[in-house]
Structure formats: C-alpha cells, structure tokens
Amino acid sequence: MSAMTHVQTTLNGEAVEFLCEPRQSLLEVLRETLGLTGAKEGCNNGNCGACNVLIDGALVNACLVLAVEVQGRTLTTIEGIAPPGGLHPLQRQFLEHAALQCGFCTPGFIVAAKALLDRTPRPSELEVRQWLAGNLCRCTGYDRIVRAVLAAAEEAQT
Amino acid sequence: MTTADKPTEFKVLGSTPLRQDGVDKVTGRAQYGADIRLPGMLYGAVLRSPHAHARIKAIDTRAAEAYPGVRAVVTAQDLPELESKVADLGEGSMNLRYQSNNILARDKVLYFGHAVAAVAAVNAHAAEAAAALIQVEYEVLPPVLDVRQAMRPDAPILLAELRTDELGQKGEQPTNVAAHYLDEAGDLEQGFREADVVVEREFTTAMVHQGYIEPQNATALVTADGQVTIWCSTQGAFGVREQTAEILRLPVSKIRVIPMEIGGGFGGKIGVYLEPLAVLLSRKSGHRPVKLTMSRRDVLAATGPTSGSYIKVKMGANRAGQITAAQATLIYEAGAYPGSPVGSAMGVIFAPYRIPNARVEGYDVVVNKPRTAAYRAPGGTNAAFASETVVDELAEKLGLDPLAFRLQNGVQEGDRRVNGVAYKRIGLLEVLRAAQSSAHYQTPLAGPNRGRGVAAGYWGNYGGKSSASASVNADGTVSLQEGSVDIGGSRTALAMQLAETLGLPIEAVRAAVADTDAVGETEGTYGSRTTFATGWAVYEVGQQLKTQLCERAARLWNVAAEQVQYAAGVFTSGEQRLTFAELAAQLDRLGGPVVASAAVQPKTWGPGFAAHIVDVEVDPETGKVQVLRYTAVQDAGKAVYPNYVASQMQGGAAQGIGWALNEEYVYDAQGRLLNANWLDYRMLVTLDLPMLETVIVEVPNPGHPFGVRGVGEVPIVPPAAAVANALYRAVGVRMAELPMAPGRLVAALQARQG
Numbered sequence: 001m002s003a004m005t006h007v008q009t010t011l012n013g014e015a016v017e018f019l020c021e022p023r024q025s026l027l028e029v030l031r032e033t034l035g036l037t038g039a040k041e042g043c044n045n046g047n048c049g050a051c052n053v054l055i056d057g058a059l060v061n062a063c064l065v066l067a068v069e070v071q072g073r074t075l076t077t078i079e080g081i082a083p084p085g086g087l088h089p090l091q092r093q094f095l096e097h098a099a100l101q102c103g104f105c106t107p108g109f110i111v112a113a114k115a116l117l118d119r120t121p122r123p124s125e126l127e128v129r130q131w132l133a134g135n136l137c138r139c140t141g142y143d144r145i146v147r148a149v150l151a152a153a154e155e156a157q158t
Numbered sequence: 159m160t161t162a163d164k165p166t167e168f169k170v171l172g173s174t175p176l177r178q179d180g181v182d183k184v185t186g187r188a189q190y191g192a193d194i195r196l197p198g199m200l201y202g203a204v205l206r207s208p209h210a211h212a213r214i215k216a217i218d219t220r221a222a223e224a225y226p227g228v229r230a231v232v233t234a235q236d237l238p239e240l241e242s243k244v245a246d247l248g249e250g251s252m253n254l255r256y257q258s259n260n261i262l263a264r265d266k267v268l269y270f271g272h273a274v275a276a277v278a279a280v281n282a283h284a285a286e287a288a289a290a291l292i293q294v295e296y297e298v299l300p301p302v303l304d305v306r307q308a309m310r311p312d313a314p315i316l317l318a319e320l321r322t323d324e325l326g327q328k329g330e331q332p333t334n335v336a337a338h339y340l341d342e343a344g345d346l347e348q349g350f351r352e353a354d355v356v357v358e359r360e361f362t363t364a365m366v367h368q369g370y371i372e373p374q375n376a377t378a379l380v381t382a383d384g385q386v387t388i389w390c391s392t393q394g395a396f397g398v399r400e401q402t403a404e405i406l407r408l409p410v411s412k413i414r415v416i417p418m419e420i421g422g423g424f425g426g427k428i429g430v431y432l433e434p435l436a437v438l439l440s441r442k443s444g445h446r447p448v449k450l451t452m453s454r455r456d457v458l459a460a461t462g463p464t465s466g467s468y469i470k471v472k473m474g475a476n477r478a479g480q481i482t483a484a485q486a487t488l489i490y491e492a493g494a495y496p497g498s499p500v501g502s503a504m505g506v507i508f509a510p511y512r513i514p515n516a517r518v519e520g521y522d523v524v525v526n527k528p529r530t531a532a533y534r535a536p537g538g539t540n541a542a543f544a545s546e547t548v549v550d551e552l553a554e555k556l557g558l559d560p561l562a563f564r565l566q567n568g569v570q571e572g573d574r575r576v577n578g579v580a581y582k583r584i585g586l587l588e589v590l591r592a593a594q595s596s597a598h599y600q601t602p603l604a605g606p607n608r609g610r611g612v613a614a615g616y617w618g619n620y621g622g623k624s625s626a627s628a629s630v631n632a633d634g635t636v637s638l639q640e641g642s643v644d645i646g647g648s649r650t651a652l653a654m655q656l657a658e659t660l661g662l663p664i665e666a667v668r669a670a671v672a673d674t675d676a677v678g679e680t681e682g683t684y685g686s687r688t689t690f691a692t693g694w695a696v697y698e699v700g701q702q703l704k705t706q707l708c709e710r711a712a713r714l715w716n717v718a719a720e721q722v723q724y725a726a727g728v729f730t731s732g733e734q735r736l737t738f739a740e741l742a743a744q745l746d747r748l749g750g751p752v753v754a755s756a757a758v759q760p761k762t763w764g765p766g767f768a769a770h771i772v773d774v775e776v777d778p779e780t781g782k783v784q785v786l787r788y789t790a791v792q793d794a795g796k797a798v799y800p801n802y803v804a805s806q807m808q809g810g811a812a813q814g815i816g817w818a819l820n821e822e823y824v825y826d827a828q829g830r831l832l833n834a835n836w837l838d839y840r841m842l843v844t845l846d847l848p849m850l851e852t853v854i855v856e857v858p859n860p861g862h863p864f865g866v867r868g869v870g871e872v873p874i875v876p877p878a879a880a881v882a883n884a885l886y887r888a889v890g891v892r893m894a895e896l897p898m899a900p901g902r903l904v905a906a907l908q909a910r911q912g
Binding site: 021023031032035036037038039040041042043044045047048050077078079081082087090091094095096097098100101102103104105106107110128129130132133134135136137138139140141142143144145146147 | 174176177179180181183184185186187188189190192193195283368369370371372373419420421422423424451453454645646647801802804805806808809811812813835836837841842843844845847849850
C-alpha cells in the first residue's frame with residue numbers, strides 16, 4: 001500500500017479534508033472514504049456519466065479524476081444540489097416528468113444538467129441533447145429527461 | 159388514451175402522483191447495492207478466464223493467499239458438487255449444476271470471462287492484486303462461436319454429458335443442441351399451395367446485453383451460527399434466496415436476502431452470479447461481511463446477454479390478403495449452458511396473426527459465450543425482426559397498406575395460436591386501429607432517403623406468486639409491505655391499487671419493499687408481472703382490511719358486521735357514520751391493530767400487443783440512420799400509473815432501436831470479447847433519439863380485478879422490425895442481419911448497385 005496524501009477541499013460548501021492513495025479516483029474517495037454514495041459507478045472509465053460531479057463548476061466524471069487533484073478546489077456532488085429544506089428545480093422536474101425509472105443514472109443526469117443550466121439558462125432541446133450525450137440511461141429513452149431539463153430551465157426563469 | 163370497452167371509473171388508478179421513492183432517487187440518498195458499508199467489511203475480486211474454451215488442469219492460490227490484506231480465497235472446490243436438477247428461474251429454467259459451474263468453473267471454462275476463483279481482502283485494490291496472482295493451468299480447446307457451426311456433427315463439444323431433448327425424448331449422442339422443439343397447426347403444404355405470394359428469408363442477429371447502468375453487486379455476512387444475510391441488486395430477493403440455498407446446499411430459512419434499490423435489470427438480474435461467492439468468502443474469512451461488485455467489463459463479458467440467433471421464415475398469403483401458411487426455424491444461442499429463450503421466441507413469432515397452417519421449430523444450442531439470461535420479452539425481438547419484416551414484404555407484394563394487412567389478419571378473442579392455445583380478450587385490433595389513426599401515421603413523410611416502417615409485437619406476460627401485507631395506522635394511513643423489487647415505480651403503482659381498493663387518496667398509503675424474512679414469497683420483478691400479480695395481492699389485502707374494519711365499526715356501533723357499509727373512505731350503518739381515519743384512531747379500544755396479508759398465484763394474465771411506427775433518414779454514403787420520429791402504441795389493459803406505463807413503452811422502444819442499429823457482441827476467432835466496454839459496445843445516447851410518442855390503449859384484462867395487463871416487455875418486440883421496414887422504404891434494401899450498423903447498410907446498398 002502506498003503512502004497516503006493529505007487533501008483539503010471544499011465539498012458541497014463545507015471544508016473537508018481526507019487522506020487518500022495517489023492511485024485512488026475521486027469517485028472511490030467520495031464513495032468509500034467520505035460516505036457520499038450519490039455519485040454512482042456505472043463503468044469506471046468515463047463512458048456513462050453516472051459519477052458526474054462539479055469541480056469549480058466544471059462537469060467531470062469523478063471516475064476519471066484522481067482524488068489528489070481536488071486539493072484546494074470546490075466540489076459539488078448530487079448531495080449538494082438541493083437548497084436547504086427543498087429540492088432544486090431539476091430535482092423537482094425530474095419527479096414531475098417521471099424522468100427516472102430505476103434512478104441509478106439520475107444523480108449524474110441532474111448534476112450534468114445543472115452544469116448546463118448554470119451556463120446556458122434557456123437551452124434548446126438540441127442543446128440539452130448535446131450536453132447530456134455523455135450520460136447513459138437505459139430505462140427511459142431520454143424523452144422525459146430532456147423534457148424535465150427544459151421544464152427546469154423554464155421554472156428557474158419564472 | 160383510447161378505451162375500447164366500457165370504461166370503469168377509478169379515482170386513483172390512472173392518476174399521476176409523484177413516486178414514493180422519488181425524493182431519495184433525485185437527491186442521491188437511495189441506497190443501491192454497492193452503496194452498502196458494514197463494519198469490518200472486506201472487498202472481493204473475481205479471477206476470470208482469458209479463454210473461451212479450456213480445461214482447467216490446476217489452480218494454485220498460494221501466492222494470492224499470502225498477499226498482504228487477503229482474508230480468503232475460494233475456487234470451485236469450495237462449492238458443493240451438485241446433481242443435475244432443473245430449477246425454475248422465472249423467464250427460464252436452469253440446471254443447478256450448470257448454475258453452480260457458472261458461479262465458479264469446475265472442470266472447464268466455457269467462455270471468456272468465466273469466473274474461476276475469488277478473493278476477499280481489506281480493500282478492493284488488494285483483492286484485485288491478489289486475484290491476479292492466482293495461477294491457473296489451462297488446456298486450451300477450440301471454441302464454438304456460431305450456432306450453425308455448433309450443430310455440425312464434428313463440432314467441439316462443450317458439455318460432455320449433454321444430450322438433445324428431442325421433442326421430449328433424450329438423445330443418445332454427445333451434442334451442443336440442448337433441445338429441439340416443434341409447434342404445428344393445420345396442413346402446411348396445403349397452406350402454401352393456397353398462397354398466391356410466398357416470401358422466404360433468412361436472418362441472423364447478434365448477441366446483445368441488457369445494459370443496465372448498475373453493475374451486479376452482492377454483500378454477504380455469515381455469522382458464527384451459520385445464519386446468512388445478503389444485500390444485493392436483484393429483480394427478485396426470493397429467487398436469490400432459493401438459488402443461493404440450492405447452490406450452497408443450505409436451508410432457505412438460513413438465508414435472509416435484503417433487496418437494495420436496483421439500477422436496472424431488464425431480465426439480467428434474475429439469476430445469481432456474485433451472491434454465493436460473497437457467502438463463501440464471508441464464511442471463509444472468519445465471518446466478516448464481504449462486498450463484491452462487478453466492473454463494467456465483467457458485466458458485459460460474464461453476465462447474461464441475450465441470444466444471437468439464426469432464423470428462417472417462410473410465409474404465404476392469397477390475393478385476398480389472407481395469410482395461408484407460415485413456417486419458421488429458430489436457432490438460438492444459449493451461451494455456455496442450456497436455456498436460451500427459443501421457446502418464448504416460438505410463441506412470439508406468428509402470435510399477432512390468424513394462421514391456419516403453420517410449423518415452428520426451435521433449437522437451443524450451447525456456444526462458447528456467456529450463459530444467456532432473460533432480456534425483456536426474451537427472444538421476442540429477434541423473432542419479430544424476422545417475421546414482421548416478412549409480413550411487411552408480403553403486404554408490399556400484395557399492394558396493401560402494412561397496417562391494413564396486419565388488421566385483416568390480426569388475432570382476436572377465440573383465435574388460436576400455432577401451439578393451439580386460444581386467445582381470451584386481447585387488444586391487438588384496437589392497437590392497430592389506434593396506430594392507423596395516430597397523428598404520426600396520418601402525417602405524410604417526404605424527402606429523399608427517408609422511410610416509414612411499422613411492426614406489431616406480442617408478449618404473453620406472466621402471473622406468478624406474489625405476497626403483500628398491510629397495517630392500518632392510528633392516523634388513518636396504511637403501511638404496505640410488498641415483495642416485489644421496485645425497478646421503475648412499482649411501489650407507487652402498488653400503493654395506488656391499495657388506495658383504490660380502500661377508497662383512500664394515494665397520500666394515505668405508503669409502500670415499502672420487504673426482505674425475504676418480512677413478507678411472503680414473491681417472484682421477481684420480471685415477466686411484466688408486478689403491477690398485475692403483486693397488484694392483485696394488494697387488492698386482496700385491501701378487501702381483507704375493509705372486512706376487518708367493518709367488523710370493528712360494527713363492534714363500535716353494536717350492530718352486525720353485515721349492517722356496516724364502506725364506500726369512498728366512509729363507514730356507515732343507518733345514521734351512523736365514521737371516516738376511515740376516525741375509525742383507525744379508535745382501533746386500540748376495538749380489539750387492537752388491524753393487519754391483513756394475502757398471497758396470490760394468478761393464472762389469468764392477459765397478453766400484451768403493441769404496434770410501433772418509425773420514420774428514419776439514411777445517409778447512403780456513411781450508412782448512418784437517424785430516427786426522425788417514433789410512436790409506440792400498446793394495450794395496457796388498465797394503465798394504473800400512466801406516466802410510468804408510457805415510460806416503459808419509451809424505454810423498450812429505445813432499447814429495441816439500439817439493438818436494431820448499434821449493439822452487438824464482437825468476438826475474435828478465439829472467442830475473446832473485443833468490446834467489453836461502453837465506448838465500443840455503444841448504447842443509444844440523447845442525440846440518437848427524438849422524443850418518443852406513446853399511445854396507450856386500454857382493453858381491460860378480464861382476468862384482473864382492475865383489468866391490468868403487464869406492460870414492461872412487449873415494447874421491445876417491434877422496434878427492430880419497424881426500423882428494418884423503414885430502412886427498406888427509405889433506401890430499398892431489406893436488411894436481414896442485426897444490428898443494421900452503418901457498415902452493413904453501406905455494404906447492402908453497394909451490393910444492390912452491383
């Protein structure tokens with residue numbers, strides 16, 4: 001076992017520090033060390049988006065980032081999306097539109113969609129489809145997910 | 159939504175409440191199998207075969223056992239040796255010895271990725287490093303990768319003891335053909351003599367995977383008294399309990415299975431892979447909990463894909479547009495062990511049509527690929543791809559509209575299938591008419607290289623064992639415990655059926671999925687059975703609760719129970735009146751808690767029919783196919799939870815389109831899987847699809863209290879054929895191979911040009 005590295009980061013608005021091996025992915029540390037299991041492992045090689053998180057607002061696959069790389073950065077995971085005591089418009093619209101079946105890909109889709117709406121508040125359907133093309137859902141055929149994101153964009157504007 | 163028969167008025171069924179597990183699933187709190195973490199937990203890794211076919215001569219685990227942090231190593235020697243015994247697995251059966259050998263290979267490895275040994279260590283990295291140190295000495299054998307090659311007399315034999323089940327008789331020679339089935343009706347030769355047009359075609363389809371996003375996982379703890387607890391991702395906790403008990407020779411009462419939230423299954427999470435290994439490792443490591451999770455590579459290489467196939471179809475029709483005869487031969491890959499879905503495929507292939515003279519043959523053939531598992535309407539997509547493209551060609555040759563031709567020959571109540579079984583009330587004709595009058599079909603499609611295709615589909619659905627129980631709370635709410643794992647909103651669909659039965663709003667009923675120690679036996683969430691069968695158990699629970707509560711009200715009012723009426727949430731007797739909540743608040747002084755439970759095994763499931771319409775545009779230079787518009791029409795019987803019915807239709811359509819255009823297992827000549835990742839096994843993404851339109855038709859199933867038919871599986875039956883028919887209208891070639899990937903389409907276009 002290799003030596004541990006000490007990492008300090010801001011996670012969902014709180015200062016967090018942890019020890020990790022240099023080989024450990026951010027996904028592994030989030031899930032195994034920090035107990036945040038909302039980011040899911042679907043493929044562990046960047047093809048499915050189920051582990052999407054934000055680093056300084058940028059969308060990444062946590063399985064493709066080494067945990068040591070988040071030193072001094074600001075992380076947002078699915079657990080940090082909702083405002084206190086409520087739901088984010090994306091979370092609410094995913095429920096309203098029945099945009100999930102098994103729900104396993106849902107955290108990744110919501111984090112990815114948040115990154116889109118943060119930079120493009122009123123995306124077109126095509127922009128939503130282009131942005132979410134890195135996230136796999138096997139249950140829904142995407143129709144309801146795209147509609148939920150469009151509805152959340154509309155809700156945030158009103 | 160169109161309703162064919164006289165509609166029944168429902169208050170809760172047909173509404174769209176938010177699902178009860180929804181907030182947990184949009185906030186990341188829902189606990190899936192791999193999210194579990196127990197004190198002292200170890201992590202497992204599995205060593206898998208690099209060969210498709212080889213004899214295991216020796217396994218040396220000493221280096222792995224000596225690796226720092228390793229607590230246990232197991233091989234097939236740690237599994238009890240089992241006699242041949244066939245177990246019903248739901249949507250398929252399997253010989254238990256084969257299943258044990260699939261958990262850990264004993265004498266031979268039969269596919270690339272076949273599990274050979276497993277390790278438990280203090281962390282996943284140590285377990286993987288140790289597994290890589292296990293030395294396996296193989297005698298590599300020639301692999302058999304194609305069903306027709308496997309059927310040749312000189313083919314290498316996978317299973318030395320296998321004999322063909324030849325129409326019920328056991329064969330005598332070693333073989334790769336596990337079974338040969340036959341259904342016949344009428345006089346086939348006479349039927350073809352009566353035909354004015356005959357079409358005969360051959361088809362091949364590639365092996366494809368269910369593609370659930372959550373990999374298989376299992377965590378087990380064996381305590382010092384031998385009691386086993388398993389937390390896992392499964393479609394059916396009782397099935398895991400039974401299979402694990404059989405494979406490990408344990409009484410089922412020693413095993414408690416706690417089903418975690420499940421990240422998709424589609425049939426692929428019915429059989430066990432990791433659960434017995436986790437139990438063995440926990441036992442051998444001194445009773446520590448052990449978690450095993452598969453990598454995506456392991457999922458693709460070693461868990462149930464569904465069969466590739468070879469299918470030959472011949473159909474004839476007369477000038478009046480009536481189908482006179484139909485013949486099919488279906489040869490399905492079972493994978494390494496017998497048990498392909500060829501039987502259900504035989505049931506699907508001509509199911510939508512009245513065919514007086516027919517012959518359908520099926521062969522179940524083992525090859526050196528992973529043992530296949532159920533995948534949503536198992537075998538149906540391949541079969542319908544073949545028959546529905548031939549039906550389309552017949553309609554074309556007769557100059558008939560493809561939907562009108564299907565309507566003319568479509569089955570209804572009283573018509574018989576090839577196997578002789580007569581249909582009860584079914585909704586095919588209503589579905590076809592709804593497709594004809596849909597906005598999509600009524601809108602002309604124009605433009606070069608564009609085409610519209612249609613196809614119909616059948617799935618038999620299933621009933622099976624289901625149990626539920628409920629208790630009335632003092633605040634007037636009801637807590638429901640049910641045995642069906644919730645993969646796509648079924649908790650809520652079941653709570654809705656209890657609320658409807660009790661005349662309560664959905665907010666008054668809360669459903670929970672129970673573990674195997676907490677509810678009666680319930681088959682898995684497969685066979686489109688949950689809303690139908692577990693819904694029926696829930697209905698019975700509701701009836702019992704009403705009876706008991708009427709007795710309590712009678713006690714309060716000092717009248718006979720028969721003098722109490724209950725409707726729409728209110729008990730009455732003469733002038734006396736109590737709401738459900740008012741009575742619930744007084745139960746403590748009227749005899750105590752009110753609890754009811756019910757178990758059912760209904761046989762009156764009704765088949766589901768679907769018709770799909772698709773518009774495509776082809777780029778003739780690259781062979782890329784873009785789906786422009788898609789509409790799925792389906793009979794749901796009664797759509798209990800319509801958003802989620804429509805979502806099943808959309809999801810099945812999307813999987814079917816992926817099967818049609820992209821997905822396939824690619825093996826090299828040695829049987830090594832070359833695309834065991836999602837970059838190379840490409841599933842559809844957002845950009846590949848348009849919005850997916852749905853039309854729900856409701857022809858109530860007379861065999862269910864609310865008219866429910868299963869809805870989950872039939873949506874994957876028509877898509878491949880519908881896309882193939884659309885491609886033909888677009889560019890004039892009839893594709894006979896799945897997937898209709900760009901390279902194959904370009905080759906077909908070039909072949910046509912000569």
